Amino acid sequence: MQLDEFFVTGEPLIYGGMVAIALVTSAILFILTYFKKWGWLWREWLTTVDHKKIGIMYILSALAMLFRGGADALMMRTQLAFPNMQFLNAQHYDEIFTTHGTVMIIFMAMPFLIGLMNIIVPLQIGARDFAFPFVNALSFWSFFFGAMLFNISFVIGGAPDAGWTSYTPLAGAAMSPGPGQNFYLMGLQLSGIGTLATGINLMVTILKMRAPGMTLFKMPIFTWSTFITSFIIVFAFPILTVALALMTIDRIFGSQFFTLTGEGMPMMWANLFWMWGHPEVYIVILPAFGIFSEVIATFARKRLFGYNAMVWSIILIAGLSFLVWVHHFFTMGAGAFVNSVFSITTMLIAVPTGVKIFNWLATLYKSRIVLTVPMLWSLAFIPSFVIGGVTGVMLGMAATDYQYHNTYFLVSHFHYVLIPGTVFACFAGLVYWYPKMFGHKLNERIGKWSFWLFLIGFHVCFFPQYFLGLDGMARRIFTITPEWFTLNFISTMGAFMMGLAFAIFVYCIYYSYRYSEREISGDAWGYGRTLEWATPTPIPAYNFATVPQVNTHDAFLEMKEKGKTTFDEENLEPIHMPNNTGKPFIMMGILFFASFFLVFEWITLAVIGLIGGLVMMIIRSFDYDDGHHIEVDEIKRTERAARGL
Amino acid sequence: MSENQLNAGPLEYRTHEGQMNITGFWIFLAAEIALFATLFATYAVLFGRTADAPSPGELFQPGIVLVMTFLLLTSSFTCGVAIHNMREGTVKGLITWLIITIVLGLAFLGFEIYEFVHYSHEGATMQSSSYWSAFYVLAGTHGVHVTLGIGWVILLLIQLKQRGLTAVTSNKVFIVSLYWHFLDVIWIFIFTSVYLIGMVV
Ligand code: HEM
Ligand SMILES: [Cu+2]
Numbered sequence: 102m103q104l105d106e107f108f109v110t111g112e113p114l115i116y117g118g119m120v121a122i123a124l125v126t127s128a129i130l131f132i133l134t135y136f137k138k139w140g141w142l143w144r145e146w147l148t149t150v151d152h153k154k155i156g157i158m159y160i161l162s163a164l165a166m167l168f169r170g171g172a173d174a175l176m177m178r179t180q181l182a183f184p185n186m187q188f189l190n191a192q193h194y195d196e197i198f199t200t201h202g203t204v205m206i207i208f209m210a211m212p213f214l215i216g217l218m219n220i221i222v223p224l225q226i227g228a229r230d231f232a233f234p235f236v237n238a239l240s241f242w243s244f245f246f247g248a249m250l251f252n253i254s255f256v257i258g259g260a261p262d263a264g265w266t267s268y269t270p271l272a273g274a275a276m277s278p279g280p281g282q283n284f285y286l287m288g289l290q291l292s293g294i295g296t297l298a299t300g301i302n303l304m305v306t307i308l309k310m311r312a313p314g315m316t317l318f319k320m321p322i323f324t325w326s327t328f329i330t331s332f333i334i335v336f337a338f339p340i341l342t343v344a345l346a347l348m349t350i351d352r353i354f355g356s357q358f359f360t361l362t363g364e365g366m367p368m369m370w371a372n373l374f375w376m377w378g379h380p381e382v383y384i385v386i387l388p389a390f391g392i393f394s395e396v397i398a399t400f401a402r403k404r405l406f407g408y409n410a411m412v413w414s415i416i417l418i419a420g421l422s423f424l425v426w427v428h429h430f431f432t433m434g435a436g437a438f439v440n441s442v443f444s445i446t447t448m449l450i451a452v453p454t455g456v457k458i459f460n461w462l463a464t465l466y467k468s469r470i471v472l473t474v475p476m477l478w479s480l481a482f483i484p485s486f487v488i489g490g491v492t493g494v495m496l497g498m499a500a501t502d503y504q505y506h507n508t509y510f511l512v513s514h515f516h517y518v519l520i521p522g523t524v525f526a527c528f529a530g531l532v533y534w535y536p537k538m539f540g541h542k543l544n545e546r547i548g549k550w551s552f553w554l555f556l557i558g559f560h561v562c563f564f565p566q567y568f569l570g571l572d573g574m575a576r577r578i579f580t581i582t583p584e585w586f587t588l589n590f591i592s593t594m595g596a597f598m599m600g601l602a603f604a605i606f607v608y609c610i611y612y613s614y615r616y617s618e619r620e621i622s623g624d625a626w627g628y629g630r631t632l633e634w635a636t637p638t639p640i641p642a643y644n645f646a647t648v649p650q651v652n653t654h655d656a657f658l659e660m661k662e663k664g665k666t667t668f669d670e671e672n673l674e675p676i677h678m679p680n681n682t683g684k685p686f687i688m689m690g691i692l693f694f695a696s697f698f699l700v701f702e703w704i705t706l707a708v709i710g711l712i713g714g715l716v717m718m719i720i721r722s723f724d725y726d727d728g729h730h731i732e733v734d735e736i737k738r739t740e741r742a743a744r745g746l
Numbered sequence: 747m748s749e750n751q752l753n754a755g756p757l758e759y760r761t762h763e764g765q766m767n768i769t770g771f772w773i774f775l776a777a778e779i780a781l782f783a784t785l786f787a788t789y790a791v792l793f794g795r796t797a798d799a800p801s802p803g804e805l806f807q808p809g810i811v812l813v814m815t816f817l818l819l820t821s822s823f824t825c826g827v828a829i830h831n832m833r834e835g836t837v838k839g840l841i842t843w844l845i846i847t848i849v850l851g852l853a854f855l856g857f858e859i860y861e862f863v864h865y866s867h868e869g870a871t872m873q874s875s876s877y878w879s880a881f882y883v884l885a886g887t888h889g890v891h892v893t894l895g896i897g898w899v900i901l902l903l904i905q906l907k908q909r910g911l912t913a914v915t916s917n918k919v920f921i922v923s924l925y926w927h928f929l930d931v932i933w934i935f936i937f938t939s940v941y942l943i944g945m946v947v
Contacts, residue, residue, distance in 0.1 A: 232766045297777060305770045309762075335773060339781035347883065356872045356879035357797075358788070364795035365876040369788065376784075485911065722901045725914065 108629065109259050112193065114176075119256050144468050148337065150234035150680040152219050153640060155241045157538060159216025162245055167603070169252065173201035175600050178562075182593040184583045194579035195262040199285070202265030207289060208248040209549045210519065213527040215244075218388060220395055221534060222303065224633035224640070225321045227312025227648045232305040234711055240295035240302065242689035247292025250696055254284035258700065261285040261647035265576065266378070267348070269370040274352040275689075277653045280700045286349045287696040291339055291689075300334030303327055312632070314651040318412070321631040321654070322398075322405060325412050327389030329419045330384050336423070337380035344373035353702055368433060375426035383422040386518065386700050387415055389526030390457060390613075393441040393479045397461055399628050400476040401468035407460040408654060414453035421450045431499045432506050438676065440499035447497035454490060456716040458483060474548035478529035482521045489517030492567065510570025516563045528552075528606070536625035540639050541617040544609055551605035558598025565592045621745065630655040635667050637743035643676045646740050668740045675730040683724070688717035690725075756833060757916040764917040771921045775928050786939065787895050788850070789880040794947075797875035802944035805865050811941045814857045815933065821850035822930040829923050831866075831870065837911050844903060848896045855896075857899060858889050881940065888936060889928050899921050 109115050133139055146154060177195055180189040189197065219237070223230060231237045254260045258280035263272035272282050297340050307328045311320070320328070347358045348370065357363030359370045398405040405411065427435060428442035461483060470476065492514045496502050505511055536542045565588035570576075574585050581589050622636040635646055635657045647669040660666070695710025740746075759765055781934075796802075825847045831839030856944045862882070872882040902918055909915050 232770065301770050301773045301777070304773055305766050309766050309769060335777045336780045339777050340784045343781055343784040343788070347879075350872075350879070350883065354872065356883070357874075357876040358792070358879050360876070362797075363873070363875045363879075364792075364797045365879075366792060366795070369791060373784065375786070719901060722898075723905065725909075 107257060109256055114189075115255060143683070144681070147168030147379070147686050148238075148683045150230070150238045150679050150681060151233065151236060151642060151686075152223050152231050153538070155237055156216045156219030156221075156569045158241055159212045159219060162214035162248065163209050163216060163527070164202050164607075166212070166248060166252075170201050170204040170209055171600060171603060173197045173204070175596055177201065178593040178596040181580060181581055181589050183590070184581050184586055186580060189579065191579045192262065193386065195264075195577075196255065196260035196281075198577055199261050199264050199267075200251075203251065203261075203285065203289070203423050204248075205519070206265065206317075206381070206385065207292060208244075208251065210523045211296065212244055212248075213532070214330075214385060214388040214523070215240075215296075217392065217527070217530045217534065218303060220323050220538060221530075221633055222327050223306065223310070224537070224636060224644060225324045225631050226307060226310060226315060227632050227645055227651065228306060228310035229260065229644050229676065230679065231302050232310060233302050235682065235685065236298050237304050238685035239689065240299040243298070243692075244292045246689045246693035246696075247288050247290075247295070250291060250693060250700070251284055251288030253493055254281060254288075260282065260349075266374060267350070267370075268374075269351075269367040270361050272348065272368075272370075273360055274355075275360065280702075282307070283349070283352065283700040283702070286345050286352070287700050289479040290342065290345045290349070291692060291696050293345070294336060297338040297342070300338065304331040304335065307331075312648050312651045312656075316317055316510075317654070318409070319651060319654050319656070322394040322408065322411055323388070323391035323631075326387045326415055329415045330387045333380045333384050333387070333419050333422065337377045337660050340373060341377040341381075344370065344377065347373075349699075353699070368430075370701070371430050371433065372426070375429045376423075378429065379426045380419075380422045382518075383418060385523045387418065389523050392526040392530040392533070393461065393482055395631070396475045396479045396533050397464050399533075399626065399630060400471045400473055400479075400626055401464050401567075402471065403464055403468040404630075404655060404692070405460070406463035406466075410456055411460055414456045417453040420451060421446060421453075425450065425497075427497075428497055428502070431502045436500075437499075444497055444499040451490060451494050458487065466712055471626075471628070472541065474545055474552055475529040475533035477549065477552050478525045478532070481552070482525045482529075485521035485556075485559070486518060487523075489514060489521065492517065505570060507575055508570035509566040509574045509576055512576050513563045513566035513570060516566075520559055520563070528555075533626075536632070537633060537636075537638060537640065539614075541613060541620050542625060543613045544617060547605060547609040551602045551609060554605065555599050555602035558595045558600075558602055560595070560596025561598060562592050565589075565595075621743075622659070624661075630658045632656050635660055637668075638742065639743070641736075641739050641743065643678060643736070646676075646736050647672050666744075668744060670737070673733045673736055675732050676736065677728055679728040680726055682724075684717060684721055684724070689715060689719075691717060751887055756920075757911065757913055758832075758920040759917075760910065760913045761917075764913055767917055767921060768924075771924060775924065776898060778928065782884075782887070782935075785884045787882075789884050789940065792876045792880040793876060795877045796870075797877075799874035799878055800868055802877075802881070802940075803947060805868055805870055806941055806945045807861075808941075808945060810857055810861055811937065812853050814861075815937050817850050817854045817857070818930055818933050821847045821854070822927050824850065825923050825926045829920065832911065832916055832919060835911060840911070841903060841906055844899055844919075848899050850893055851896050851926075855889060855892055858885070859907045862886075884940065885936060888929065891932075893923065895926055895929060898925070 110120075133142060146158065149155065176189060180186050180194060219231075260377070261267070261272075261277075261281040261284055263277055263282060263285075267282065267285060270276055272285075305325060307320070350356045351358050351360060351365075356678040357366050359365055361367065367460065394405055394411060424446045427439060428447045431440050431443075465480075492510070496505050496511060496514055532543050532548060569585055569588050569592075572585065572588075574581065574589075605742055620638050623637045624637065629635075632649070632651075635649065645667045647667055648668055649656065649660060649665060691710055691713040695714060697706050697712055698704075698706035759768070824843050828840050828843035828847060831843055836859055862885075865878075870878045870881075872879050902915070902922055905915055905918070
């Protein structure tokens with residue numbers, strides 16, 4: 102293989118990307134070396150098994166991915182702003198919509214939510230870490246290296262270009278030769294391992310590590326949504342694993358699952374993909390619902406209305422999410438009966454979702470609302486998401502879907518659910534729990550600017566797209582004709598408003614780091630209801646010096662009324678904690694190289710890499726490291742300092 | 747973790763950590779069921795799509811498959827005996843029965859490899875048609891699982907030699923036994939829905 106086949110050449114934009122990568126990497130290397138931070142990086146972050154730190158790494162990576170996916174989006178919108186634009190050619194446009202979709206769903210939305218779960222769920226249930234802290238670190242590094250593998254594709258080897266859905270036969274070896282599509286397959290496979298492991302980990306954590314007295318129906322609602330999401334992960338991700346593996350075997354080893362030869366069945370891919378894919382969209386929306394429920398209850402200063410109905414509707418949505426996948430290809434020709442069945446199951450999902458909407462409204466009704474930034478995101482979510490949901494029901498009617506399918510109407514629909522749903526929730530959750538993570542609040546004034554700009558930009562960007570779709574503008578086209586100009590131009594303006602809002606948000610992080618008042622009370626907003634607010638800030642490594650007894654659903658509210666804390670000096674005991682370890686990082690690093698070799702179909706090297714991974718597992722099997730204890734004296738010192746006693 | 751040890755009940759359940767390992771592994775097995783269910787569904791959809799390659803009815807040999815089934819079912823039984831020995835606290839019995847188990851597993855694998863080689867000589871390879879792709883990937887995934895299981899048991903045998911029966915080692919052995927029985931169950935489905943049906947259709 103020639104060097105110019107290995108590196109992507111000939112595209113000025115991509116040369117720009119290479120320069121940017123080289124500059125940022127050398128800047129990071131320089132700073133780490135100059136300030137002698139390598140040891141710190143290794144000890145505090147790369148080897149950590151602390152759920153709070155792992156959560157922060159998840160969120161930072163997800164923000165970086167939001168930047169990457171957002172840059173892709175802005176490039177696409179620039180190309181579509183005017184008729185016959187020459188900014189991106191067809192091939193480059195295809196690559197960009199593929200990486201945009203994949204990055205946003207797999208490497209932005211999911212890790213962002215998993216990051217929040219990592220930090221908050223153990224705190225909400227009164228646990229000291231995950232059930233399996235080692236596996237948690239493994240999950241993070243699997244996501245991280247999977248994301249890296251996928252992201253380098255645009256400078257090394259060439260980006261995938263068959264869409265984030267990668268339909269066959271287009272994505273097969275005959276029509277998409279070369280490493281591009283393999284990057285998609287291996288990047289998702291590598292990070293998928295971690296997602297599955299996280300699902301199992303969270304389930305065991307929630308089942309086995311709750312504080313005494315916290316029955317399932319006394320769990321905070323975010324924990325509930327995490328729990329149900331983990332179920333979906335456990336049953337949906339293996340389907341993706343198999344689908345990706347089959348396509349990989351097709352492409353690299355010549356099997357005939359999705360091919361046009363050998364009686365293969367290309368439509369089988371669409372089925373497998375969406376059997377995972379539809380549950381996946383609920384994996385990214387249910388935790389978002391959980392976050393909104395927490396934020397709304399907190400800032401409405403009222404108990405969440407209809408807690409039980411909320412829980413049951415989450416469960417119902419999760420169950421139904423496995424029964425609707427065909428609505429993504431009504432036009433494939435399965436016939437009227439099959440389409441009708443899936444039409445009905447699809448529309449049924451609107452019912453429990455509607456229940457949730459009314460419960461949020463009822464929580465707000467006659468409450469004393471505090472308009473903080475997280476609350477603004479949550480309030481904006483309700484009407485915006487309803488638009489996305491209603492158009493979803495329109496798409497769910499099989500007969501009419503023949504009109505909307507593969508047009509901008511669809512593009513608008515899924516952005517209306519993903520952005521007000523998932524992205525708003527990520528912002529709301531990040532701002533809401535920020536003081537818990539970093540010891541200070543984000544500046545409210547700047548936060549409000551970024552919120553309003555983002556909200557308006559979002560509607561300006563995507564509302565016109567419904568009408569473009571109805572006017573017949575197909576999705577995934579790379580130039581527009583003059584009759585679609587006006588609405589497209591407006592849409593692009595909206596996209597840039599969102600880009601600006603994101604920049605302001607990042608500035609807000611910097612500004613608050615410099616100037617925000619340091620937070621010491623633990624209950625930063627003053628209205629905290631659940632246990633995460635009971636810990637001091639900064640949260641000690643062991644979270645809870647003494648684990649409180651839980652009697653009600655709003656456990657911390659009760660503690661505040663009774664004047665209790667998580668520092669019961671009389672009843673302290675040494676706390677057992679796991680040790681840091683570099684093995685997860687090394688193991689996933691090795692698998693990263695194995696996957697990279699497989700992308701280029703260098704089989705011998707790939708096998709060596711795989712053996713390396715197995716060797717790491719063997720080493721782990723012989724590892725009887727039993728962790729360490731934090732002694733009572735040290736707990737006392739930490740808690741006294743944190744509580745100003 | 748190692749504190750709050752219980753003093754009653756089976757050894758592998760005595761620590762909180764051990765209990766969580768077992769729960770986690772059950773959930774992992776649920777994910778494995780989803781994985782194999784997807785492979786079975788793929789196989790069912792692609793059934794009969796043999797293109798120019800021979801049909802399964804022409805190739806499948808009841809004799810070999812019956813022997814394989816017998817070997818694997820027996821290995822599940824010996825694995826159960828091993829756990830029984832573990833509960834009684836006899837490390838020696840445990841080790842012996844685990845060794846018998848993996849020997850049976852190895853014999854099973856030997857037959858499977860022979861079978862695959864034989865079919866490909868007859869012109870049915872993973873590349874020849876979508877049906878055969880599905881067959882090899884389904885049966886092969888099971889075979890890879892068995893291989894990993896054997897490797898895993900070997901690692902635990904070494905650890906049993908080094909450390910004897912403790913709350914930790916017995917927990918690990920118990921979990922590998924769950925895995926082994928699970929593979930047996932999957933094989934029963936492969937035996938019936940792949941081989942028996944393949945032979946008569
Ligand atoms: C700045 C905000 C965003 C803008 C301006 C934007 C714009 C676009 C555009 C122009 C397309 C391609 C349409 C086509 O030609 O097919 C697209 C596709 C897509 N977007 Fe976004 N997007 C944004 C944010 C997001 C977010 C936050 C997510 C997920 C959480 C997301 C998920 C997707 C997906 C899944 C696709 C489909 C990709 C495909 O067809 O292969 N987008 N977006
Ligand atoms: Cu769907």
